[in-house]
Amino acid sequence: MADDSFLLPGTDEYSTDFWAGFADDKLLLQTCSSCGSARYPTRPMCPDCRSLDYHWQEASGRATIWSFVVAHPPVLPAYAEFAPYNVVVVELEDFPGIRMVGNLVAAADAPINSVDPHGISIGEPVEIVFSPVSEDLTFPRWRRSSP
Amino acid sequence: MGSALRDKAAIVGVGQTEFAKQLPGTEIELALRAITMALDDAGIPVTDVDGLASYTMEDTEEVDIARNLGTGPITWFGQVGYGGGAGCGVVGNAAMAVASGQCDVAVAWRSRKRGGRASRPWAGVGSKVYGYQQWTRPFGLLRPVDEIAMLARRYMHEYGMTREQLACVALTQRRFANNNPGAMMHEKALTLDDYLAARWISEPLCLFDNCLESDGAGAVVICSTDRAKDLDRQPVLVHAFAQSIPPQLQTMTNYFCDDPLRGPSWECAERLWRNADLGPEDVDVAQIYDAFSPLVPLSLEGYRFCGRGEGKDFISDGSIGPGGSLPVNTSGAGMSEAYVHGFNLIVEGVRQLRDESPNQVDNARTCLVTSGEGVPTSALLLRR
Numbered sequence: 001m002a003d004d005s006f007l008l009p010g011t012d013e014y015s016t017d018f019w020a021g022f023a024d025d026k027l028l029l030q031t032c033s034s035c036g037s038a039r040y041p042t043r044p045m046c047p048d049c050r051s052l053d054y055h056w057q058e059a060s061g062r063a064t065i066w067s068f069v070v071a072h073p074p075v076l077p078a079y080a081e082f083a084p085y086n087v088v089v090v091e092l093e094d095f096p097g098i099r100m101v102g103n104l105v106a107a108a109d110a111p112i113n114s115v116d117p118h119g120i121s122i123g124e125p126v127e128i129v130f131s132p133v134s135e136d137l138t139f140p141r142w143r144r145s146s147p
Numbered sequence: 148m149g150s151a152l153r154d155k156a157a158i159v160g161v162g163q164t165e166f167a168k169q170l171p172g173t174e175i176e177l178a179l180r181a182i183t184m185a186l187d188d189a190g191i192p193v194t195d196v197d198g199l200a201s202y203t204m205e206d207t208e209e210v211d212i213a214r215n216l217g218t219g220p221i222t223w224f225g226q227v228g229y230g231g232g233a234g235c236g237v238v239g240n241a242a243m244a245v246a247s248g249q250c251d252v253a254v255a256w257r258s259r260k261r262g263g264r265a266s267r268p269w270a271g272v273g274s275k276v277y278g279y280q281q282w283t284r285p286f287g288l289l290r291p292v293d294e295i296a297m298l299a300r301r302y303m304h305e306y307g308m309t310r311e312q313l314a315c316v317a318l319t320q321r322r323f324a325n326n327n328p329g330a331m332m333h334e335k336a337l338t339l340d341d342y343l344a345a346r347w348i349s350e351p352l353c354l355f356d357n358c359l360e361s362d363g364a365g366a367v368v369i370c371s372t373d374r375a376k377d378l379d380r381q382p383v384l385v386h387a388f389a390q391s392i393p394p395q396l397q398t399m400t401n402y403f404c405d406d407p408l409r410g411p412s413w414e415c416a417e418r419l420w421r422n423a424d425l426g427p428e429d430v431d432v433a434q435i436y437d438a439f440s441p442l443v444p445l446s447l448e449g450y451r452f453c454g455r456g457e458g459k460d461f462i463s464d465g466s467i468g469p470g471g472s473l474p475v476n477t478s479g480a481g482m483s484e485a486y487v488h489g490f491n492l493i494v495e496g497v498r499q500l501r502d503e504s505p506n507q508v509d510n511a512r513t514c515l516v517t518s519g520e521g522v523p524t525s526a527l528l529l530r531r
């Protein structure tokens with residue numbers, strides 16, 4: 001039942017490879033083949049040089065927490081069973097200025113409410129983990145960096 | 148130099164239905180009632196209407212409005228997108244159409260029922276989310292309130308805004324609404340204790356940081372300032388108008404640009420003040436779009452009423468309240484009067500400049516009205 005599953009990304013021509021990378025434990029960034037600048041969210045044209053040519057480069061997956069919220073009901077049914085849960089924005093360490101939305105979790109296979117939301121702080125170092133949500137889709141999530 | 152639009156068009160009539168969680172009648176009935184009220188208010192016959200301006204999210208279509216009203220030929224019509232960012236753009240575009248001679252009398256309106264198809268766009272999602280939502284919604288950032296809460300938390304982190312400071316937006320507007328018989332929250336007091344005890348929706352935002360859910364409609368009539376001089380009502384001039392999509396903006400989830408806390412208001416203000424003879428210091432009263440309370444301090448900074456990071460002080464030092472240096476949202480606005488995508492803020496701006504507000508600011512000559520921060524936005528600088 002659609003109502004009981006997380007919302008899934010309706011990928012497009014420019015985001016399919018990004019989402020597919022997670023199944024291979026890779027965070028892939030769309031990168032301009034003309035000027036070399038990385039961009040996110042994905043799109044057809046490089047806003048720095050107007051090139052339509054791009055390739056994918058792997059990022060380290062190290063990041064810091066830029067902001068976060070703790071979502072409480074009412075939310076969609078699939079999320080309600082985990083509420084309150086956190087949603088974070090992280091900024092990539094090796095690509096400053098590139099930020100992504102995700103969840104802070106205790107481990108790759110842990111649920112989105114597995115970390116005490118009141119212990120989260122902006123600036124905390126985190127690293128990507130890869131969390132399969134269905135046979136053909138893996139979500140990126142984030143856990144606190146090991147010291 | 149300002150733009151060719153300056154003071155060339157005027158708002159000469161306003162109409163507004165009652166507001167409630169649930170109203171009888173269809174969206175088009177509400178729209179038609181508000182529009183005919185606005186035309187009666189202006190003293191302009193419906194057969195003179197030849198311009199129609201609306202939101203892309205508006206469910207009532209121009210052809211149906213025209214056929215029901217029994218207008219003559221419509222020679223200009225246009226829509227503006229992005230929900231809460233559109234309101235001032237709708238009226239501003241109508242003013243441009245009048246000032247440039249594309250039409251003589253334009254009507255702008257917004258009608259909204261919670262049961263309506265497009266009234267709560269976030270609620271109608273399927274199991275897959277497309278476009279910009281694919282980057283955020285799968286992770287449980289589901290609602291507009293979650294999207295703005297993310298910016299609010301960052302703002303609190305960078306500038307030290309407290310919940311007690313943020314609460315001043317809800318508390319101040321509620322006091323205004325308690326004095327506005329047309330406000331949904333007219334009878335309901337709100338205290339700081341109520342605010343602090345309220346349930347969370349998306350931390351750091353609680354129930355009272357959110358706008359109301361409302362049925363209702365509003366409309367305004369715009370004609371040339373020359374024609375307005377022959378009407379009985381005090382004309383309210385569109386002194387300046389601006390819109391903005393700043394570089395790398397992403398609607399609502401504006402986390403991906405260089406400086407997310409410098410939202411669309413900043414560039415909109417840049418153009419607005421450039422087009423105006425007046426500056427922020429000349430504004431007597433403001434209606435600042437308030438779907439969520441953090442948008443108020445963010446917008447006050449963007450429109451240069453205070454410095455960056457000082458919005459938290461501006462909202463909490465009495466400036467925005469009765470008798471303050473810039474009373475803000477004097478009808479109660481989206482959080483305490485009604486939420487109709489900010490259209491009631493435009494109506495209240497006109498009321499202030501006609502000395503008809505329930506919370507009248509003495510000798511108000513200039514009113515800023517803004518539309519949604521965090522989305523492609525717009526603003527009107529009105530004067531009498």
Ligand SMILES: [Zn+2]
Pocket residue numbers: 032033034035036037046047048049050051
């Ligand atoms: Zn490039």
